[in-house]
Structure formats: C-alpha cells, structure tokens
Amino acid sequence: MLRDSVTAASADRAARGRAARKRVPRSAHGTWIPAADRPDPVGLLQAQGRDRLPELLPVRYARMAASPLAFLRGGAAVMAADLAAQPHTGLTVQLCGDAHLLNFGLYAAPERPLLFDLNDFDETFPGPFEWDVKRLAASVAVAARENGHKEEHVFGAARAAAGQYREAVRRLARQGELTVWYQHIDADLLLPLVRSGRRRRRTEATLTRARRRTSLQALGKLTETVGGRRRIIHDPPLLEPAGAMDTASLRKIFSDYRSTLPEERRLLLDRYRFVDAARKVVGVGSVGVRCFIVLLSGRDADDPLFLQIKQAGPSVLEEHLPSGPYVHPGRRVVAGQRLMQAAGDAFLGWTTGPEGRAFYWRQLHDMKASADVAGMSPGELRAYARLCGTALARAHARSGDRVAIAAYLGGADTFERAVGDFALRYTERNADDHAALGAAVVAGVVPAAPGV
Structure with a gap:
C-alpha cells in the first residue's frame, strides 16, 4: 500500500511538470524579445547604487564597462527584469539568482575535500528554475563570443549548459531523497575536462592554489606587523583600515552573528579573539556594497x-516574485547558501549592523578559486558549461520538485535548443547594454575609475 501511494505521488508530481508545458511550451524559451517598456539598464545600475558607498561606485562602473562579460556579471538586476517580463513555468526552486558561469568555483567542505559548486548567493531567492538556467546559458554564450568562438560554438556551449542541466535533473529525479541530498562534485573532475597539456597544467595549478588558499596563507598576504602587533595592510581603495567607528560596530555585532551559528561552531568561534578589521572591495557587481574583513x-x-562581513540587501529577484520566507536579507543569503551548496561554510551566519543594515558572515579564504574562462577553447568551454549545468541541477534538486522539473524537460532536446536560442539573442542585447554603459561613462553620466 505504501509503495502504491508513493508511486501515485510521483505520478502526480510528473503530471504537474507536464502540465507546465501548457503555460510555457519548452520551445517558447527561445523566443525572447525585449519588452517595449524595458527599463533603462544604466538607470537600473544607478538605482542599485543609492545604498552603496558613493566613493566606490566609479570602481564598479569601470569594472562593468571593461567587457560584455563583465557587464553581464554585474548586471544581475538588468537580466532579472528581462526574465520577469516573460511567462514562466511556475516550477519553483531556490534560485541562485546570479548563476553566471564565473559564480561557480572551488571551495573546501568542512571535512576538507575540495568541491566544485555555486559560490555566490547574494541574489538567492525562490523562483522559477529556468531563470537560473537561462542566466548560466547566457553567460556561457557571452564568454564564448568574448573568446572569439564561431557562432555555432557559441550556440553549442550555451546549449550544452542547458542540456546537461536537463540530463542531470532527470537522473536525480530517479534517485532517493538522501542520495540527492548527499550529491557533490569533486574538484578533481575538472582535470578530465582538459585535453591540452598546457591547459591541463594550468588547471592543476588552479587546484593546487585553491588548496593553499587558507587563512594562514592570507595572513602573509593581507597583514603586516606594526609595533609588534599584527595589522591588515593598507591598500586603498581596495583594502583600507575599518576605522575606530566601524571596528567598534563590528565588535558589537560579533556576538549577534555568533548566535546564528550552530552550538558547536559557537564553541569553536569562542576560541578566537578579535585582532583587526578592514574595509574591502570585492567582485564586480558587489562593488560599493559595505564589506569588511576581520582577522x-x-x-x-x-x-x-x-x-x-558583507552587506546584504534585497535580492534583484524580489520585486518580480512573491514574497520569500525571510525578512532579514542576511538570513535569506545564509539560508539560500545552506540549501543550495553541497557542503556549507562552517562560519556562515548573519546579523544586523549599524543603521539597521543587514550583513552576512563567512570565511574569506577557505580554498576558494574560480576557473580561468578566458582563452578556453570551444571544447573546453563546452565541457565547463556542462559541469556548471550539473552543479546547478544538483542545487535545484535539493529545494525544488525535481520530478516535476524532469517531467517538464522531458527526454528530447527541445528545452536546451530553445535556451541556446535565448542565449544568442540575449548576448546581442547584453552587448548593446554594455555599449550603453560605455557611452554613459564617456558622456560623464556615470563616473568610472578604470584600472582599480
């Protein structure tokens, strides 16, 4: 009787997935046309800057203006608005919210194996699964064009990301709950993807650097001894002393952050003492967000x-979707990361800081590294896109109805071909948006500080 009820429940889930094809046929994902009332992309970026440190905004704009790929990486809000203007499947998962191919990478699990997974969750939010897939595919297509690949290879790489996602979801749909939950991708799987000797040596070097990238290694790189006391170095504007006021605030909110950790992690954290703090500039899209490091x-x-310690604001997806389960933006980020990653950061937590701003905490260096996408051959980029598609499918399977999604995707290649078409169209739109930012910089509408 129990087996029959479970089988019936799975059949109902699959039926729900197939029913979503009536709302959004799989082939419809490729017919993207910008909305007539599409928001101005530069205006969206300027709106994001209103609660950021104004002195750092020129760094952000310069980094985004450097290339179409950099613009796409920093323009999650732009793409969120574009995706929201289209019909969606209603098959909800915990979205990364910014599943750009450069937001996948290496990190160490608490048990110390090196894993490959999503590594940026600032925009995480519940929403339709295909939004993450489309952002990944678009970023792969933009990277392929930036590498000078032929158009058929650009399409092939974007299609590969979506196709591997479909295959991985279908495989996970046939597996049990614990099996899916414990899935992970070992970092050594990167090596078989690389055929050329030189690229393989570079990949091996990346893995070696990641394993050495620990707090102890950062101690020599980011600190100096002054008057017999260890201090974080001064490297403006990227790394600056936090100042007495910010340091006092960080000390004050430290105990609040501590309370969000599991009991055994609180005990571990209590064995450390506060030494120094500094303000740090990070990323591309995050530049201007209040961010500190604590030694x-x-x-x-x-x-x-x-x-x-990084400021957490509303996800770029929030204005386009129903309310999520968390009011506190820092808790939203932490909960999303814990749900999506195969193994979480031991010190991941959240807190409320001065002026009611939300923050989340994590380790700065914990064997983290990213793939060198620039210069990848068509075959290498296609293989890397498949790996990202696998990681994304695993993350979605932990939070969404993988049986329904697998039924929606089906056994044919209709979905990935459509997403490949979408990626090509969006690559053109992204190039125009990048050009618009460049024109705004030249016209003095937005300030830019290149080379920082």
Missing part, C-alpha cells in the same frame, strides 16, 4: 581565521 587569532598569532 581573528586562535591558539597564537600563527593560528588565524579571516572572516568576511
């Missing part, structure tokens, strides 16, 4: 722990 010391001065 803690454990048993002695050679036992460091670096934590990053």
Whole structure:
C-alpha cells in the first residue's frame, strides 16, 4: 500500500511538470524579445547604487564597462527584469539568482575535500528554475563570443549548459531523497575536462592554489606587523583600515552573528579573539556594497581565521516574485547558501549592523578559486558549461520538485535548443547594454575609475 501511494505521488508530481508545458511550451524559451517598456539598464545600475558607498561606485562602473562579460556579471538586476517580463513555468526552486558561469568555483567542505559548486548567493531567492538556467546559458554564450568562438560554438556551449542541466535533473529525479541530498562534485573532475597539456597544467595549478588558499596563507598576504602587533595592510581603495567607528560596530555585532551559528561552531568561534578589521572591495557587481574583513587569532598569532562581513540587501529577484520566507536579507543569503551548496561554510551566519543594515558572515579564504574562462577553447568551454549545468541541477534538486522539473524537460532536446536560442539573442542585447554603459561613462553620466 505504501509503495502504491508513493508511486501515485510521483505520478502526480510528473503530471504537474507536464502540465507546465501548457503555460510555457519548452520551445517558447527561445523566443525572447525585449519588452517595449524595458527599463533603462544604466538607470537600473544607478538605482542599485543609492545604498552603496558613493566613493566606490566609479570602481564598479569601470569594472562593468571593461567587457560584455563583465557587464553581464554585474548586471544581475538588468537580466532579472528581462526574465520577469516573460511567462514562466511556475516550477519553483531556490534560485541562485546570479548563476553566471564565473559564480561557480572551488571551495573546501568542512571535512576538507575540495568541491566544485555555486559560490555566490547574494541574489538567492525562490523562483522559477529556468531563470537560473537561462542566466548560466547566457553567460556561457557571452564568454564564448568574448573568446572569439564561431557562432555555432557559441550556440553549442550555451546549449550544452542547458542540456546537461536537463540530463542531470532527470537522473536525480530517479534517485532517493538522501542520495540527492548527499550529491557533490569533486574538484578533481575538472582535470578530465582538459585535453591540452598546457591547459591541463594550468588547471592543476588552479587546484593546487585553491588548496593553499587558507587563512594562514592570507595572513602573509593581507597583514603586516606594526609595533609588534599584527595589522591588515593598507591598500586603498581596495583594502583600507575599518576605522575606530566601524571596528567598534563590528565588535558589537560579533556576538549577534555568533548566535546564528550552530552550538558547536559557537564553541569553536569562542576560541578566537578579535585582532583587526578592514574595509574591502570585492567582485564586480558587489562593488560599493559595505564589506569588511576581520582577522581573528586562535591558539597564537600563527593560528588565524579571516572572516568576511558583507552587506546584504534585497535580492534583484524580489520585486518580480512573491514574497520569500525571510525578512532579514542576511538570513535569506545564509539560508539560500545552506540549501543550495553541497557542503556549507562552517562560519556562515548573519546579523544586523549599524543603521539597521543587514550583513552576512563567512570565511574569506577557505580554498576558494574560480576557473580561468578566458582563452578556453570551444571544447573546453563546452565541457565547463556542462559541469556548471550539473552543479546547478544538483542545487535545484535539493529545494525544488525535481520530478516535476524532469517531467517538464522531458527526454528530447527541445528545452536546451530553445535556451541556446535565448542565449544568442540575449548576448546581442547584453552587448548593446554594455555599449550603453560605455557611452554613459564617456558622456560623464556615470563616473568610472578604470584600472582599480
């Protein structure tokens, strides 16, 4: 009787997925046309800057203006508005919200194996699964064009990302709950993707650097000894002392952050003492967001722990979707990361800071590294796109109805061909948006500080 009820429930889930094809046929994903009332992309970026540090906005605009790929990476809000203007399947998962191919990478699980997974969750929010797939495919297409690949290879790489997502979801739909939950991607799977000797050596070097990228390595890179005391170096505008007011605030909110950790992690954190803090500029799209690093010391001065404290605001998806389960933006980020990643950061937590701003905390260096996408051959980029598609499918399967999504996607290649077409169209639109930002910089509408 129990087996029959489980089988019937799975059949109902699959039927729900197939019914979504009536709302949005799989082939319809490729017919993207910009909305007539499409928001001005530069205006969206300027609106994002209103609660950011104004002195850092020129750095953000310059980084985004550097290339179409950099613009797409920083323009999650622009693409969110474009995706929201189209019909969606209603098959909800915990979205990364910014599943750009450069937001996948390496990191260490608490048990210390090196894993490949999504690594940026600032925009995470519940929403239709295809939004993440389309952002990944579009970023792959933009990267392929930037690498000078032929048009058929651009399409092939974008299609590969969506196709591998479909195949991985269908495989996960046939597996049990615990099996799906414990799925992970070992970093050593990167090596078989690389055929050329030189590229393989570079990949091996990336893995080696990641394994060495720890708080102890950061101690030598980011600090100096002044008057017998360890201090974070001064490298303006990218790394600057936090100042007495910010340092006092960070010390004050430290205990609030501590309370969001599991009990055993609180015990571990209590073995460290606060040494120094600094303001740090990070990323492309995040430039201008308040971000700090804190140096803690454990048993002695050679036992460091670096934590990053980053401001969390509303997700770029929130204005386009129903309300999510968390009011606190920092908790939203932490909950999304814990749900989507195969293994989470041991020190991931959240807190409310000065002026009611939300923040989340995590380790700064924990064997983190990203793939060198620039210069990848068509075959290498296609293989990397498949790996990203696999990781995204695994993350979605933990939070969404993988049986319904698998039934919607089906056994044919209709979905990935349509997403490939979408990616080509969106690549053209992104190039125009990048040009618009460049024109705004030249006209002095937005300030830019290149080379920082």
